[in-house]
Amino acid sequence: MKASVGGYARASSLDHALQLLASAEGAGRVLAGGQSLVAAMNMRLSTGDLLVDISRLSELSGVSDEGDTLRIGALKRHADVGRDALVCAHAPLLAEAVHYIAHAAIRNRGTIGGACAHADPAAEFPACVLALGATMHVAGPHGSRAIPAEDFFEDVFATAIEEGEILTAITVPKAGSGEAQVIEEVARRSGDYALAGLCLVKRDAGHRVSLFSVGPKPILATGAMAALDAGDLDGAVAALAGELDPPSDTQASAAYRRHLAGVLLRRAVARTEGGKA
Ligand SMILES: Cc1cc2nc3c(=O)[nH]c(=O)nc-3n(C[C@H](O)[C@H](O)[C@H](O)COP(=O)(O)OP(=O)(O)OC[C@H]3O[C@@H](n4cnc5c(N)ncnc54)[C@H](O)[C@@H]3O)c2cc1C
Numbered sequence: 001m002k003a004s005v006g007g008y009a010r011a012s013s014l015d016h017a018l019q020l021l022a023s024a025e026g027a028g029r030v031l032a033g034g035q036s037l038v039a040a041m042n043m044r045l046s047t048g049d050l051l052v053d054i055s056r057l058s059e060l061s062g063v064s065d066e067g068d069t070l071r072i073g074a075l076k077r078h079a080d081v082g083r084d085a086l087v088c089a090h091a092p093l094l095a096e097a098v099h100y101i102a103h104a105a106i107r108n109r110g111t112i113g114g115a116c117a118h119a120d121p122a123a124e125f126p127a128c129v130l131a132l133g134a135t136m137h138v139a140g141p142h143g144s145r146a147i148p149a150e151d152f153f154e155d156v157f158a159t160a161i162e163e164g165e166i167l168t169a170i171t172v173p174k175a176g177s178g179e180a181q182v183i184e185e186v187a188r189r190s191g192d193y194a195l196a197g198l199c200l201v202k203r204d205a206g207h208r209v210s211l212f213s214v215g216p217k218p219i220l221a222t223g224a225m226a227a228l229d230a231g232d233l234d235g236a237v238a239a240l241a242g243e244l245d246p247p248s249d250t251q252a253s254a255a256y257r258r259h260l261a262g263v264l265l266r267r268a269v270a271r272t273e274g275g276k277a
Contacts, residue, residue: 006027006049006050006051007049007050007051008031008050008051008053009050009051009052009053010053010056011052011053011054011056011057012056013057013059014054014057014059014060014139014166014168017030017052017054017057017166018139018140018141018164018166020050020052021052021163021164021166022141022164024049024050024052026163027049027050028049028050028051028052028164029046029049029050029051029052030052030054030117030166031051031052031053031054031055032054032055032074032075032110032111032113032114032117033055033077033109033110033111033114034055034109035102035106035109035110035114036110036114036115036118036120037051037114037118054075054166055075057075059073059168060073060074060075060113060166060168060169061073061075061076062076063076063084063086063087064086065086065090065174066171068173068174069135069171069172069173069174070086070087070090070091070171070172070174071169071170071171072087072091072094072112072169072170072171072172073113073168073169074111074112074113074114074116074117074166074167074168074169074170075111075113076111076112076113077107077108077109077110077111077112078098078101078102078106078107078108078110078111078112078115078125079098079104079107079108081094081095081098081112082094082095082098082099082107083095090172090174090175091132091172091174091175091181092175092181093128093131093132093181093182093183093199093201094112094125094128094132094172096181096182096183097124097125097128097183097199100124100183100185100187100194100197101115101123101124101125101191102191103191112125112170113167113168113169113170116129116136116152116159116167116170117159117161117167118157119153119154119155119156119157119158119159119217120157120193121156121212121213121215121216121217121218122193122194122197122212122213123193123212124183124185124194124197124212126149126153126212126217126218127183127197127198127199127210127211127212127218128183128199128210129149129152129170129172130149130150130153130199130210130218130219130220131181131199131200131201131208131209131210131220132149132172132173132181132201132208133148133149133150133172133173133201133208134148134149134170134171134172134173135147135148135149135170135171136148136149136152136160136167136170137167137168137169137170137171138160138161138162138165138166138167138168139165139166139168140162140164140165140166141164141165144168145165147160150220153217153218154217155216155217156216156217158217176203176204178204179201179202179203179204180200180201180202180271180272181199181200181201181202182199182200182268182271182272183197183198183199183200183268184197184198184200184264184267184268184271185197185198185212185213185264186260186263186264188251193213194212194213195213195251195252195256195257195260196211196212196213196214196246196252196257196260196261196264197211197212197213197264198210198211198212198261198264198265198268199211199212199268200265200268200269200272202228202272206225206228206229207224207225207228207229208220208225209221209224209225209228209236209240209265209268211240211244211261211264213246213257214244214246214247214257214258214261215244215245215246215247219243219244221239221240221243221244222243223236223239223240223242223243224236224237224239224240224243224265226239227239228269233265233266233269236265236269237262237265237266240261240262240265241258241261241262244257244258244261246258246261
């Protein structure tokens with residue numbers, strides 16, 4: 001089936017993109033890497049929209065060192081995130097996550113901003129930015145807003161981005177010395193979406209644990225985090241089981257996903273402590 005498109009316009013600047021969205025009166029759709037949007041259009045899950053192509057906007061690209069934080073442009077492609085020297089040095093969780101995302105062709109086109117805006121509950125980057133305590137920056141007709149990652153992901157494919165707004169960048173705190181960041185997941189085949197996945201960040205200030213593919217949106221496991229801060233791994237695994245309500249579907253049962261979450265937490269902690277996963 002061919003994609004159904006109402007129209008297409010390539011934005012020449014962020015302001016132009018915002019004007020195009022405003023002129024579409026609710027029918028505008030941002031096109032970044034197209035790896036999720038075009039697939040949805042091919043399946044007629046998205047039709048009749050004006051596609052506003054932001055893929056060439058330099059304002060939304062690149063990675064910059066802003067002192068205590070890294071600013072990652074929304075258009076940074078997955079593959080480029082994985083090999084960026086600043087990301088590898090200061091936010092290694094994001095670089096590691098790239099290895100789990102889809103296949104090379106998709107990683108070469110898909111963008112980190114697109115992955116976060118799309119908010120697939122099984123996607124890796126949303127859980128990563130949640131674990132890192134990132135800030136999401138959006139621009140819209142009434143100016144710019146900064147949204148904590150914890151308030152950004154609202155439901156399946158739903159975020160705090162409002163109509164006419166564009167996600168422009170993500171800022172993440174730079175890893176402190178001795179900080180450990182790891183991602184673990186289980187998928188049926190390499191490149192498949194995970195049956196369950198977990199990110200662990202171990203900082204001086206405490207642990208941060210997020211999970212993906214276990215609910216309608218990425219989840220910050222605050223009970224498990226508190227138990228890990230107290231040095232109680234068994235308690236953290238028990239807390240995790242209590243705070244997750246995963247779905248059962250054709251891929252895995254809720255009970256299996258809950259079990260996997262505990263296994264992934266033990267693996268992640270072993271890695272942060274220098275042990276074998
Ligand atoms: C076969 C296949 C397997 C995949 N496997 C995985 C996987 O294992 N893990 C994973 O995480 N992902 C996976 N993906 C999804 C892939 O990572 C996508 O690239 C990503 O989800 C969307 O990024 P994009 O830049 O292509 O966004 P697009 O497809 O262009 O857009 C996706 C949605 O986000 C909106 N959007 C995009 N950018 C912005 C922005 N800057 N501001 C506001 N809204 C925006 C669009 O309007 C659209 O609604 C897979 C995709 C395919 C086709």
